Amino acid sequence: MADLEAQKQRAALRAAAEVADGMLLGLGTGSTATYAIREIARRMREEGLRLTAIATSSATGALAVSLGIPLRSMGEIDQLDLVIDGADEIDPALRAIKGGGGALFREKIAAAAAVRMIVIGDSSKPVETLGRFKLPVEVHPFALRSVQHQLEALGAPIALRSRADGAPFATDQQANIFDVAFDRIDDAGALARMLEAMPGVLAHGLFIDLVDTAIIGTEDGVSITNRH
Ligand SMILES: O=C[C@H](O)[C@H](O)[C@H](O)COP(=O)(O)O
Structure with a gap:
């Protein structure tokens, strides 16, 4: 059986590698985003990566604070360099359903303000047609x-x-x-x-024309799709 947690971790680590020094970063919500947030905090500790972030939920905010990631309020920011977030479904055109964890309102505001949005997930997330997920x-x-x-x-x-x-x-x-x-x-x-x-x-959970890159964990690596 597929190890979905390992796939989430692989996708999250690959996305966290895209974070560059000095970025203003949007931190997503959910189990996959949590892996990315922990990896970003590790890079800050061990590699001296510096960044400022906004949180897309109170849960993510609490996690970021506990890991020492400096936070700003989204209300005072007009643009984010990058958002890394999970998804409940993602189709081949990189349209997504989000909000399974209830964070869709803030996630969509962050996504719309981001120069680039990376969605991360395990192999259960890609679908041909959206909608099986409520x-x-x-x-x-x-x-x-x-x-x-x-x-x-x-x-x-x-x-x-x-x-x-x-x-x-x-x-x-x-x-x-x-x-x-x-x-x-x-x-x-x-x-x-x-x-x-x-x-x-x-807000609704349809994310259309917002996702730029999908990184999906596989059995032995990741599969990356970019929107053209
Ligand atoms: O409201 C929650 C978010 O949209 C999550 O990013 C989404 O539900 C995926 O969560 P998970 O990574 O835990 O599957």
Whole structure:
């Protein structure tokens, strides 16, 4: 059986090697991004690499602080040199679904502000067509029911994300997430535009024209795809 953790680590190490001295870096969220963040911190300690970073979630922020990575607030930054982040699915055109961990809002802001975005993952992440992974849609609580109504009209099953104790999951923005089971998204661009037109939708998990490079761990190395 494929060792997905080892694949994540290989992808993360390869991406962390792209970090150069003096960069302003976006740190992604999730299990794969965590490997990259730990490797970046190791390079800072052992190789004297200097950088400043922004965190795409409170969890990543806490990890970065614990590793001694200097952080700035995204709100005071107009451009990032590089973002390294995971993904839930990525297709051959480097369109991705993100937000399985609920960090999509900040991740998308960082991705859009980055000169370059590298997505890292294991061999379970590449897909021919997006949509098997349920699409996260982050919604301001004020608009919960009205957005639910509009999402239901799209015809796919939707579920309000909940925590282990049954309470609604709250994002870092204290918003909620609907997970939408499209199964197959044939026109990601059209769907993204539809979701963005719904008042109260803070972010959706479709990342289109944002990923520049995908680094996928394999059994014995990595496979790298660049967007043209
Ligand atoms: O909200 C979470 C992020 O979009 C993650 O990058 C994504 O869910 C992938 O996470 P993982 O690397 O743990 O599979």
